[in-house]
Amino acid sequence: MKHTLSVVVEDESGALSRIAGLFARRGFNIDSLAVGPAETQGQSRLTMVVEGDDQTLQQMTKQLDKLVNILQVLDLTRLPAVERELMLLKVSASSTQRSVILDLVQVFRAKVVDVADEALTLEVVGDPGKLVALEKLLKPYGILEIARTGKVALERASGVNTEILKTISGDGRFPA
Template sequence: MKHTIAVLVNDQPGVLQRVSGLFGRRGFNIESITVGQSEEVGLSRMVIVTLGDQSTLEQIEKQLYKLIDVIKVVDLGSRPMVARELALIKVKSEPAERPEIMGVIETFRASVVDIGSTSLLVQAVGDTQKIDAMIELLKPYGIKELSRTGVTAMIRGNG
């Protein structure tokens, strides 16, 4: 079962290494991790997607709280959330194929951010399933390069 957790941490050198090291030492896998500034100066927010059952999630939370720079841990998946990922996809694209490729891109509400003589650079934002589906449809044209951010998420509403 996938779990998405947000971890509020002090913005200090080595914090990302300590958090990821904790996962590795305990045998927990990180499917994706994003880190960036939070709404509070001096604090960063990590959004981590990991796999495991409920007891694994509880163990992860307990272990994270043992790290000195961890301020707060929130299980985002326990409440309705908005989760998004960004992907940049460079697709082989001869001019004759472009209208067909553009049809795929438009279907997913993605956009072309660069055009080369034999390729298109596509930007897609959405949930992981949307990004996965778009990549599958673009594979037959030839994906030259792919970069994904990993999931970032927040709880919906006023909470």
């Protein structure tokens, strides 16, 4: 199972290396990693996606908590959270295909950020499933290049779990 961890660390040289080393020593692969400044000066937030069973991840979380400069470790996997990722995608777009591709781009609320004679570069932000869906639809046109950020995530302050909301039928009731 894939787990999304949110880790707040003090900004200090080598902090990321120690965290990555902890996972590497235990044979874990980090599928996605995004790092940036947190809400407090002198702190950074790491959002990591790693694969493993619940027991192993619980052990890894305890190991992370023991590292110097780790201020908070939160497994967002089963918590209501907002998750986003950014993808830049360059797709082949001849003049005959361009209008169809632009229609797809609108459906996914992607932006065209560069136009060339035979290609379009798109920017799309959303949950990872949205990015995969757009990539799959554009593949027949010829994807030339892709660059994706790692997932970033925050626990929902509202506590509303949108995954549960997706299971509610159109009339607002839970399915039978």
